[in-house]
Amino acid sequence: MLRFIQVIKKEFIHLRRDPMALRLVIVAPIIQLIMFGYAATHDVRNVPVAVFDGDRSAESRQLIEEIEHSYYFHLIQTADDPRDIERRLQSGEAMIGVQIPRDFQRKIMRGTPAQIGLYVDGTDSNTSGVATAYMLGILRQGAASMQIRQARTEGRLRMAPPSVSVEPRVWYNIDLSSINFMVPGVFGLILLVLTVMLGGLSIVRERETGTLEQLLVTPLKIWELLLGKLVPFALVATLDASVIFLLALGWFHVVFRGSLTLLVAMALVFLVNNLGFGLLISTLSRTQQQAQLTAFLFIMPSVLLSGFFFPIANMPVPMQYVTYLIPLRYFLEIVRGIFLKGAGIGVLWPQMLALTAFAIAHFAAGIAAFRKRL
Amino acid sequence: MGVAVQVDGLVRKFGDFIAVNEVSFEVREGEIFGFLGPNGSGKSTTIRCLCGLLLPSAGTVAVHGLDVRRHAEEIRAQIGYMPQFFSLYSDLSARQNIEFYAAMYGVPRAGLQQRMGEVCERLELGPIMERPAGNLSTGWRQRLALATSILHRPPLVFLDEPTSGVDPITRRMFWEVIDDLAQDGTTVFVTTHVMDEAEHCTRLAMMHYGRLIAQGSPDEMRSRHAKNMVEVRTGKLWDTLAVLQASDAVVEAVVFGDAIHAECHAALTNPAQTVREVLRSARISVESVAAIQPTMEDVFVSLARRYGHPEHVAAGGDG
C-alpha cells in the first residue's frame, strides 16, 4: 500500500489514543463556538441586579417589578441593607445595584425629581455599559410613567411631564445581529487555532519523543511524510468546520446568504495556509512547548488585528497596515462576506488572492525548512 | 569481500564541541564490526552520521559506495538502524510498530506475515505483540526495536548499544541473533560500552573522547595493547595495589573483580616472575600470580591511560 496512507493510519491511531488531542480536536471547538457565540456577543441578557428598596411603597415595588420582568435583567435576592449592594458588587454576584430612596413615593407624588442610586461594576465595560443604558431606560421610563399617571389623577396635566430621555447607548446593542457578526468570525478563529496548533505539533512531537530518529532513517520521502502527517489534521479540521457551520446555522440561526462551495474552497485554502505555517513552526522548534508558545505568539496578534473583535477601521492607521500581513484578516472578510452579504468572487477576489498567496508561501516555507535530519 | 562502510576523516561538531574528531575506518561486508568506547565518546554521533541522520562537519562517509551527503535516500533503503534510545511509537502495539515500519521499508505484503512470524519467533516476541510498546520493560523494548530494524532484511544494520539495560539471557539471545545475521551475510555495525561483548566481533574500533584510538580484530587488539598482563589474587587487595602501582615494572595496576590486573612493561620476558619478586620484597603474601590473556577491558584501560584526556590526545589511532 502507499506509504503515506500508512502514515495517515498511524496518525489516526495517535489521535484516537491521545485524550489531549481528542479534546483539542472535538470538544474544544464546540465549547469555543458556544462560548464565543454567547459570551462574546454584545447582547445583554440576565445581568444580575441587586436592589435595595428603602421606600417599600407601591411605587417602588412597581419599579422593581419592571426590572424583574425585563428580558435583560435577573433580580438576585433583594438586599435589605444599602451596604449589601456594595458587598454583592464586590463579590461579583451582582453587576448592577439599584438603591431606591425612602422618599421615592413622596417625590413621585409631588412630581419632583426622585434620585435613584445606580451602582455599576464596570469591570466588563462592554456589557456593563449596555446594561447600564438599559437600566437607565427602565428606571426613567418607569418613574416617568408613574409621575404622568399621578399628574393625571391630580388633574395637573397642564404640567409638562418630566422628560423621558432614553440613554442613546441602548442602541449600541445590535441585538441578534451581533451573533451574525460573531459566529462567522468564530468559524475562522477556531479553524486558525486548531490547524496551527495541530500543524505546530506535527513534527516536533516526534522529535521530542525521539520517534523521529527511527522514522527518518526509513526511505520514506519528505512529501510522503508531510502528506501523511497533515492530511489527518486537514480531515479533522474539515469535520470540525462542518460541525461549526451546522451549529452556526441550526443553533445560532446565523443567516447564510452566500455560496457554500465558495466557503468550502476558501476554508480549504485557509487550512493549507495554517497547516503550512504550523509545519514551519514545528520544523524550527526543538520542543513541543516551544512550538505551542510560538504558535500562541502568532495567534494572539492574529486575532486582535484581524478584525475579529474590533473593526479594523477603528484601529490606528499604522496598525491598519499591519493587518494586511494577517491571513485571518482576509479569511474573516471572506467568511463574513459570504455569510452575511452573500458576496461572491466578484467582490471578494482581492481577499481570496491575498489568502491564496499566503497559503502558498507558508506551505512552501514549511516544506523548504523541513530536512530529513535530526 | 567488499567494503560496506568507508569513513575518512569524519568530524562532527556541535557548536564548538567536537563530538567526533578525524575518525577513519572501514567496515567490510559481512563482518560484525564492534564500535567500542565509554559513554560520551562519540559512538552514537558517528552512527548517526553513517545513517544520514546527521551531516558530517568534515570528512567523507560512503555506505556501499554511496556518499551520505548526496545519496542519503538510496542508503536509507539499504540499512536497518536500532537507535540507542527507544524510538518506536509507545501508543502503538508491538505488532502495529512492526507493521508500520515494514510498510515504510516497502516489505511486500505477501511475505510479511511469514517474515514477521520468523523474526518474532527468533526474538520470542509472541507474548507482547498486542501490547502498547510504551508499556514494555526495557528488555522487551530492545527486542522489539531489534525486530523492527531487521525485518526488511537490510544488508547492513546499525545497532546502537542494543544490549544496554537487558538481562543476561536476552543479551545472549541478541548476540546469537547478531551471529545469525552475519552468517546470512548481513553486515552488523554494533556499538557497546561493555568491553566483554567485543569478543563476539570480527573486528573492533575503539573510541575515546571523539577519537578512534585503536582498531583490529580482538586478538590483534590484545596482542598489540596490554600485552604483559598479570593477574594477582591476594587477601590484601589494597596494599598489593599500592605496591604494584609504585613499582617500575608495572605500567598500570587496577582492581578487576576480586583480583588485580597489572600491565607490565612490554620489555619484560617473564612478567609474572617479576611481579612475584616485587611483591615478595614488599613482604606481601599472595594466593596466586599468573600471566593471563588480557580482557578487552584491560585493553581499553591500557589504551585510555595511554591517550589520557582529549587535550593530550596525539593525532590519529594506530590501527
Ligand SMILES: Nc1ncnc2c1ncn2[C@@H]1O[C@H](COP(=O)(O)OP(=O)(O)O)[C@@H](O)[C@H]1O
Ligand atoms: N545533538 C547534540 N548536541 C550537542 N552535543 C551532543 C549532541 N549529541 C551528542 N552530543 C555530545 O557529543 C558527545 C558524544 O555523544 P555520543 O555520540 O552520544 O556518545 P556515545 O554514544 O559514545 O555515548 C557527548 O559529549 C554528547 O554530549
Ligand SMILES: [Mg+2]
Ligand atoms: Mg551512545
